[in-house]
Amino acid sequence: MKTENQQQILPTEDRMLKGIREGDSQTLETVYKSFFPGIKSFVLQNSGTVEEARDLCQEAIIVLYEKLHKSDAGLQCSVKTFLYSVTRNLWLKKLSQKNKGMVVLHEQEDYLLVEDEVSDWSDKEKLYEGIAKAIELLGNPCAEIIRDYYFSKLSIKDIADKYGYNNTDTAKNQKYKCLMRLRRYLTLGKGRQETI
Amino acid sequence: MDKENLLDEIERYLFGEMEPAEIAAFEEQLKKDEDLLKFTESHAEMLGEIDFYFSRKVVREKLFRIAADQEVPVITLVPRANEPKPKKIFYTSLWVAAATALLISGVSVSLFIYLNGQMKNTAYKALRRDVEYIRSSQNKIISGFSLADKKESKHVNQFGGTGFAIGEEGFVVTSYHVIKGGDSIFVETQAGNRYKTTLVKSYPECDLAILQITDSSFKTWNRIPYSIRKTSAKLGEKVFTLGYPKDEIVYGEGSISSQSGFNGDTLSYQVSIPVNPGNSGGPLLDEKGNVIGIISGKQTESDGTAFAIRSGKLLQTIEELNSDSTRKPIRVQKYGSTSGMPRTGQIGKVQDFVLNVKVFN
Numbered sequence: 001m002k003t004e005n006q007q008q009i010l011p012t013e014d015r016m017l018k019g020i021r022e023g024d025s026q027t028l029e030t031v032y033k034s035f036f037p038g039i040k041s042f043v044l045q046n047s048g049t050v051e052e053a054r055d056l057c058q059e060a061i062i063v064l065y066e067k068l069h070k071s072d073a074g075l076q077c078s079v080k081t082f083l084y085s086v087t088r089n090l091w092l093k094k095l096s097q098k099n100k101g102m103v104v105l106h107e108q109e110d111y112l113l114v115e116d117e118v119s120d121w122s123d124k125e126k127l128y129e130g131i132a133k134a135i136e137l138l139g140n141p142c143a144e145i146i147r148d149y150y151f152s153k154l155s156i157k158d159i160a161d162k163y164g165y166n167n168t169d170t171a172k173n174q175k176y177k178c179l180m181r182l183r184r185y186l187t188l189g190k191g192r193q194e195t196i
Numbered sequence: 197m198d199k200e201n202l203l204d205e206i207e208r209y210l211f212g213e214m215e216p217a218e219i220a221a222f223e224e225q226l227k228k229d230e231d232l233l234k235f236t237e238s239h240a241e242m243l244g245e246i247d248f249y250f251s252r253k254v255v256r257e258k259l260f261r262i263a264a265d266q267e268v269p270v271i272t273l274v275p276r277a278n279e280p281k282p283k284k285i286f287y288t289s290l291w292v293a294a295a296t297a298l299l300i301s302g303v304s305v306s307l308f309i310y311l312n313g314q315m316k317n318t319a320y321k322a323l324r325r326d327v328e329y330i331r332s333s334q335n336k337i338i339s340g341f342s343l344a345d346k347k348e349s350k351h352v353n354q355f356g357g358t359g360f361a362i363g364e365e366g367f368v369v370t371s372y373h374v375i376k377g378g379d380s381i382f383v384e385t386q387a388g389n390r391y392k393t394t395l396v397k398s399y400p401e402c403d404l405a406i407l408q409i410t411d412s413s414f415k416t417w418n419r420i421p422y423s424i425r426k427t428s429a430k431l432g433e434k435v436f437t438l439g440y441p442k443d444e445i446v447y448g449e450g451s452i453s454s455q456s457g458f459n460g461d462t463l464s465y466q467v468s469i470p471v472n473p474g475n476s477g478g479p480l481l482d483e484k485g486n487v488i489g490i491i492s493g494k495q496t497e498s499d500g501t502a503f504a505i506r507s508g509k510l511l512q513t514i515e516e517l518n519s520d521s522t523r524k525p526i527r528v529q530k531y532g533s534t535s536g537m538p539r540t541g542q543i544g545k546v547q548d549f550v551l552n553v554k555v556f557n
Contacts, residue, residue, distance in 0.1 A: 023255040029262045032263065032266070033262075058260065058263055062252070065252065065255055128253075131246065132249070144400075147250060150247060150250075151251070161395060172204070176203060176204075179203070
């Protein structure tokens with residue numbers, strides 16, 4: 001009984017990873033709350049602000065979220081070490097941009113080299129900014145239809161009802177047009193040629 | 197085959213919706229047609245990216261909210277409103293398996309709030325009344341909990357709100373969140389007539405929905421006694437509302453307390469008026485008995501702080517709807533007919549056109 005209670009308060013690493021992967025609100029909150037203090041004190045010691053620590057902590061969790069989705073390999077270290085290493089790496093980059101020179105960090109903990117994850121992350125960040133732009137360009141109702149169909153997995157029938165289309169064929173056609181526009185915007189950004 | 201059908205087929209293949217025989221035939225085609233193969237691959241990749249983009253965005257927003265919550269030292273005197281229940285969606289398919297497993301926080305309330313800026317600590321509460329939910333939770337308290345109960349309440353879910361008549365042909369205005377997720381929507385008049393309606397169009401972004409009565413027993417509205425006001429309400433203007441927080445019509449009065457709604461939403465007014473779940477979608481009327489807003493929600497932390505969508509937005513919505521569709525335009529009453537009447541007289545005239553909206557899913 002007691003161990004069960006303890007698990008509730010501090011989830012095991014596996015459960016934590018599973019929760020992060022699923023984007024579970026409760027887990028995200030636990031993770032943020034438990035690791036933010038450490039990240040904050042690291043950033044503050046290294047000439048950063050609380051505001052910057054807050055951003056870094058969120059970014060580090062997103063890096064982990066992406067890593068967990070990219071491969072099923074899981075983590076080779078603890079969540080704590082991973083988040084700290086990513087924060088450290090991101091902060092180092094930011095500091096060297098600011099100071100344009102040598103940066104000496106006040107280290108707090110052991111860290112891993114997470115160069116790959118972080119550079120992957122900034123590539124991804126660009127990719128998703130591209131998608132965000134394309135979706136913004138689409139405007140409504142197209143953007144919403146795309147979200148409802150491809151992400152929320154509403155059926156064509158639901159889409160027809162929600163947007164007041166007379167029948168599912170109209171809705172389908174509308175969805176098709178929206179998707180083709182989105183495809184065009186996305187491939188424009190990437191400079192790929194498409195045939196359909 | 198035209199492109200639309202081809203795409204449809206590709207997606208059915210990717211989503212795992214094909215029969216085994218179809219899969220075999222499609223894969224045969226993929227082997228032969230390299231362009232098709234390439235396209236299918238790139239399409240799968242794109243859909244994977246789009247899907248992951250949205251799930252990642254949800255996680256980002258959650259983290260942002262968590263971080264923002266941590267900012268303020270928490271001194272809670274008033275219970276915080278519940279976040280909309282996350283809706284779990286499971287699915288299996290090729291590209292999805294690689295892409296993501298996801299959670300969506302209920303798009304219902306949050307969509308509206310999301311469009312009006314970030315969700316803050318102070319929560320905005322949409323006022324739809326979950327009748328069946330309330331009843332079933334009472335039942336559970338009374339009769340104890342059994343599995344059978346649970347099953348039943350899942351199937352017959354009823355919720356509702358308020359609506360009001362516009363145009364002679366049986367059109368009804370209500371809030372989007374009232375009818376959201378409903379399969380069949382009925383309206384009931386004060387006199388007890390019940391009519392089936394269909395959704396003409398919903399506007400999640402401004403939380404409005406327009407229904408039309410399709411019941412053969414319905415002929416036409418008698419002269420609707422209110423107009424929809426074009427001009428904005430003035431600060432401090434006296435207002436009243438009629439609605440169905442319970443099965444009997446309920447009157448409430450108050451005044452316009454701010455020109456903007458929740459989190460500075462300029463499409464809405466803040467109104468100091470008592471409202472309860474079920475009032476959503478009801479008309480907010482001025483002293484002359486004309487509609488100046490549609491009740492949409494209230495602030496959870498303070499009693500008597502309600503929000504109403506501006507009537508101007510409704511007029512604009514109706515105009516757009518009229519210009520987009522081939523059906524007979526919805527004609528809004530130009531002049532109200534209760535100006536100068538005492539309040540009780542106004543209520544007597546208006547109440548027949550304020551409807552109890554009942555939604556089943």
